[in-house]
Amino acid sequence: xxxxxxxxDTLLDESLLGFAKAHADIIQLNSQPRFVKRIxxxxxxxxxxxSGGGSGHEPLxxxxxxxxxxxxxxxxxxxxxxSPDQMLAAAEAVENxxxxxxxxxxxxGDVMNFEMAAEMLDYPTATVLVSDDVSLPKNHSIGRRGVAxxxxxxxxxxxxxxxxxxxxxxxxxxxxxxxxxxSMGVALTSCTVPAIGKPTFEIADNEMEMGVGIHGERGRxxxxxxxxxxxVEHIANIIDTELKPEKGQQxxxxxxxxxGTPLLELHLIYDLAAQFWEKQGINICRxxxxxxxxxxxxxxxxxxxxxxxxxxxxxxxxxxxxxxLRW
Amino acid sequence: xxxxxxxxDTLLDESLLGFAKAHADIIQLNSQPRFVKRIxxxxxxxxxxxSGGGSGHEPLxxxxxxxxxxxxxxxxxxxxxxSPDQMLAAAEAVENxxxxxxxxxxxxGDVMNFEMAAEMLDYPTATVLVSDDVSLPKNHSIGRRGVAxxxxxxxxxxxxxxxxxxxxxxxxxxxxxxxxxxSMGVALTSCTVPAIGKPTFEIADNEMEMGVGIHGERGRxxxxxxxxxxxVEHIANIIDTELKPEKGQQxxxxxxxxxGTPLLELHLIYDLAAQFWEKQGINICRxxxxxxxxxxxxxxxxxxxxxxxxxxxxxxxxxxxxxxLRW
Numbered sequence: 001x002x003x004x005x006x007x008x009d010t011l012l013d014e015s016l017l018g019f020a021k022a023h024a025d026i027i028q029l030n031s032q033p034r035f036v037k038r039i040x041x042x043x044x045x046x047x048x049x050x051s052g053g054g055s056g057h058e059p060l061x062x063x064x065x066x067x068x069x070x071x072x073x074x075x076x077x078x079x080x081x082x083s084p085d086q087m088l089a090a091a092e093a094v095e096n097x098x099x100x101x102x103x104x105x106x107x108x109g110d111v112m113n114f115e116m117a118a119e120m121l122d123y124p125t126a127t128v129l130v131s132d133d134v135s136l137p138k139n140h141s142i143g144r145r146g147v148a149x150x151x152x153x154x155x156x157x158x159x160x161x162x163x164x165x166x167x168x169x170x171x172x173x174x175x176x177x178x179x180x181x182x183s184m185g186v187a188l189t190s191c192t193v194p195a196i197g198k199p200t201f202e203i204a205d206n207e208m209e210m211g212v213g214i215h216g217e218r219g220r221x222x223x224x225x226x227x228x229x230x231x232v233e234h235i236a237n238i239i240d241t242e243l244k245p246e247k248g249q250q251x252x253x254x255x256x257x258x259x260g261t262p263l264l265e266l267h268l269i270y271d272l273a274a275q276f277w278e279k280q281g282i283n284i285c286r287x288x289x290x291x292x293x294x295x296x297x298x299x300x301x302x303x304x305x306x307x308x309x310x311x312x313x314x315x316x317x318x319x320x321x322x323x324x325l326r327w
Numbered sequence: 328x329x330x331x332x333x334x335x336d337t338l339l340d341e342s343l344l345g346f347a348k349a350h351a352d353i354i355q356l357n358s359q360p361r362f363v364k365r366i367x368x369x370x371x372x373x374x375x376x377x378s379g380g381g382s383g384h385e386p387l388x389x390x391x392x393x394x395x396x397x398x399x400x401x402x403x404x405x406x407x408x409x410s411p412d413q414m415l416a417a418a419e420a421v422e423n424x425x426x427x428x429x430x431x432x433x434x435x436g437d438v439m440n441f442e443m444a445a446e447m448l449d450y451p452t453a454t455v456l457v458s459d460d461v462s463l464p465k466n467h468s469i470g471r472r473g474v475a476x477x478x479x480x481x482x483x484x485x486x487x488x489x490x491x492x493x494x495x496x497x498x499x500x501x502x503x504x505x506x507x508x509x510s511m512g513v514a515l516t517s518c519t520v521p522a523i524g525k526p527t528f529e530i531a532d533n534e535m536e537m538g539v540g541i542h543g544e545r546g547r548x549x550x551x552x553x554x555x556x557x558x559v560e561h562i563a564n565i566i567d568t569e570l571k572p573e574k575g576q577q578x579x580x581x582x583x584x585x586x587g588t589p590l591l592e593l594h595l596i597y598d599l600a601a602q603f604w605e606k607q608g609i610n611i612c613r614x615x616x617x618x619x620x621x622x623x624x625x626x627x628x629x630x631x632x633x634x635x636x637x638x639x640x641x642x643x644x645x646x647x648x649x650x651x652l653r654w
Contacts, residue, residue, distance in 0.1 A: 002515040002532065002626065004555045004592040014555075015591045018598030022582075022614040058590035078591075188329040205329065228331045228341075255349075260587045262623050263385035264342045264405075265331040271345030287349040291618070296589050299329065299624065326653050 001197040008194045012055055012077055019062060023323040026066045033083070035090035036062045037072040047161045047170050048072070048094040050087065051103040051154060053110050054079040056193070057214055060151060060293045063324030069158035070103075070322075071096075078193055078296070079215050081109030087117035091125075099124035099167040103154055103174065105146025106131040126167050128153060128174030132183045132304065134242045135211030135220045145213045148256040148293040148304045149181040152316075155325065159318035173315075180307040182239045184211060186231055187258065187300030191216035210234065214258070214295045228265075232272040235303050240277075245307055247281035252288070252316060254304040259294035261301050266290065273303050286316055292324065328524040335521045339382055339404055346389060350650040353393045360410070362417035363389045364399040374488045374497050375399070375421040377414065378430040378481060380437050381406040383520070384541055387478060387620045390651030396485035397430075397649075398423075405520055405623070406542050408436030414444035418452075426451035426494040430481055430501060432473025433458040453494050455480060455501030459510045459631065461569045462538030462547045472540045475583040475620040475631045476508035479643075482652065486645035507634040509566045511538060513558055514585065514627030518543035537561065541585070541622045555592075559599040562630050567604070572634055574608035579615070579643060581631040586621035588628050593617065600630050613643055619651065 005011045013031070020029035020036070027036045035052075042048075051061040052074030061073035072090040076082035091100045100121065104114045106129050118125040132149030157174045165173065187209040190199040193216065200216035203209055208231070211220025226234070245251060255270040257263070270289045277284055286308065293302075308316070320327055332338045340358070347356035347363070354363045362379075369375075378388040379401030388400035399417040403409035418427045427448065431441045433456050445452040459476030484501045492500065514536040517526040520543065527543035530536055535558070538547025553561070572578060582597040584590070597616045604611055613635065620629075635643070647654055 002535070002552060004515075004558065004588065004596055004628065006554045006556055006595075011591070011595065014598055015595040018594035018596070018601070018616070021601050022594065022597050022616045055591065056589070058594075063590075188331075208329070225329060227333045229333055231331065259589050260624055261331065262383070262586050262621060263390075263618075264338070264382065264623070267345035267349065267385075268333075268338065268342040269331055269345070270349050271341055274345070274348050289345070289349045291590075294589060296591070297587055297626065299587075301331065 001192050001194065003194060005194060011194055012075065016075065026321065026323055030089065033086040033089050035072050035074045035086050036065050037090065037093050038066050040067050042071065042096050044096060045098050046096050047098045047165065047167050048091065048096055048100045049103060049158055049161050050090050050094065050100055052076065052082045052087065053105050054081060056296045057294050059324030064151060064154050064322050066322035068162050068318060068320035069154055069325065078195065081113050084113050084117040084120065087114060088120060091121055091123065095123050101167060101170045102127040103157065104129055105150050106143050107145065108142055124167055126171035128157065128171060128178065130178055132178065132181045133213060134182045134238055135184045147183045147185065147214050148254060148302045149183045149306065151292050152181055152252065152254065152304065152306050153177045155320060156312055156315045159315035180243065181304060182242045183302050183304040184235045184238055185213065185300060185302035186210050186235060187212040187219065187298055189260065189299040191296035191298035193296065212300060214293060216295050216298055228268055229272055232269060232276060236273055236276040239303065239305050243305060243307060245282050248283060250283045250285050250308040250313060251277065252286040252306040252308055253284045254288045256293050256302045256304065257291040258298040258300040259291055260297045260299035263290065266301055269301055328519055328521065330521060332521060338521055339402065343402065353648065353650055357416065360413040360416050362399050362401045362413050363392050364417065364420050365393050367394055369398065369423050371423060372425050373423050374425045374492065374494050375418065375423055375427045376430060376485055376488050377417050377421065377427055379403065379409045379414065380432050381408060383623045384621050386651030391478060391481050391649050393649030395489050395645060395647035396481055396652065405522065408440050411440050411444040411447065414441060415447060418448055418450065422450050428494060428497045429454040430484065431456055432477050433470050434472065435469055451494055453498035455484065455498060455505065457505055459505065459508045460540060461509045461565055462511045474510045474512060474541050475581055475629045476510045476633065478619050479508055479579065479581065479631065479633050480504045482647060483639055483642045486642035507570065508631060509569045510629050510631040511562045511565055512627060512629035513537050513562060514539040514546065514625055516587065516626040518623035518625035520623065539627060541620060543622050543625055555595055556599055559596060559603060563600055563603040566630065566632050570632060570634060572609050575610060577610045577612050577635040577640060578604065579613040579633040579635055580611045581615045583620050583629045583631065584618040585625040585627040586618055587624045587626035590617065593628055596628055
């Protein structure tokens, strides 16, 4: 295993110290228990948005803490759920009179721990479960996974909360977004979890893993490596069948890298995906391309389409000031 | 070779189309010859800043075109200098009455082609050569290479140009910045140039390449893989010996990923590098951590220190609106 670390045991804490130091104008780190919160005070009565999950997906979620997005994020160990004490401490630190909205990616551990925290809190709470990964069937036993669409939910609900939306409205908006957002990923390599020290799976030089999540696990199927056009058509067709956008529909297109894929390739994928939907008369009016919801050093990417109405578009465009998203 | 491409021959153009589509609010692509220019018109009399170089370093340079930074960028093929006709066409498109400043990384091909363009242009021109890579000796036969410090020069001179600095002042500022900026890189793997199809060099699992540039080439020396603390101390000592910052000196610390290294590790490197200089009484008052000057999919990073005075600090903080840097 080749990584820039001192030891597997201290990696997360050392990295969080660096993150906090590099972004001291935006966030503050609490070490025991671990959470990151924004330093700008929020208007009284603003709903507090908290997310979290295993580390290894940076900049998700810590990089999305700041004005216009999250109030706090709770990082677990790599690919491991944070614990309820982190969520409780974060909630105590940022609750501001109108309750707490948890934004949770749909994984059993995360769901359970956020549920426990919600039960233990004395504040009103609500939870938005994100399950945008359409590589799994809708009726999958534990439901679909939350992947890159999570950042869209965090950005848009974050803007609504900033503008004074109530806890119930934030929850309703998040649930609505989850229904109009679909993602699917493809990987060329697995990733190396530091505590394990070798790639989670082996894959041949002429193969790709289609329908992967963000934990370096195997995907829906192993396929022969194809051209970028074929890969994009495969994924875009599945997303399109799910969301069934109509001609003239406005949409946000996100091409997300998993960490090991150059921007050069992500932009090429973006062009092909935009062409796919433009040919069908979909109006790709907003875009995001980059490494936002990663899987350590995995080479691969995901495509996400989010259908926009005027309200969602306005909230997407609203100012945001975080380490990883800023406009 | 596992990459998201259709063919080696069309990769660059397809990628540029995607980049232009994803950032149509900031830049515009000219395809023949290839350059990217900002779409916001500039104040009459603003010096035009143009950079360029081989592709494969994204977001450098195209991602730094926009208000507060570059007026145009000329992308060559991967790791290959752009040609003078690109620079001439870019200059014709963005020159605005006060001449053209070329910001050029010190590589023989880039230097020669920008020189040819400067000779052929009817506008006043000046060139800032960036040579921040201290892994090569100062008296190296072709001079030191320009690496991650280039983005600092582009940002700060870009701000000065935006605020009305003359061509001579922009040139003097760029030259001054080059003297107070030092970088050095380390790689854990090489990268795979698409036209070659395999990693540029092989390196053992227990080795690292110290003092690398940004073209996947071998570095100053191959060393046994060390801890992050040891790696940072090795690099920071060389930078420190070069710049000799005094106690109380303000500085910008940039930890730049080469493309294949997760943010988790880059933040850890940032923490260690900041500690190194803080212990010596240096005031690390600005930071940047991320993949900004990359080498395709190379796993590795570089550390850059830039000494700041009040003017440089003010220019660093000035607004910037590009695809890759925005505040």
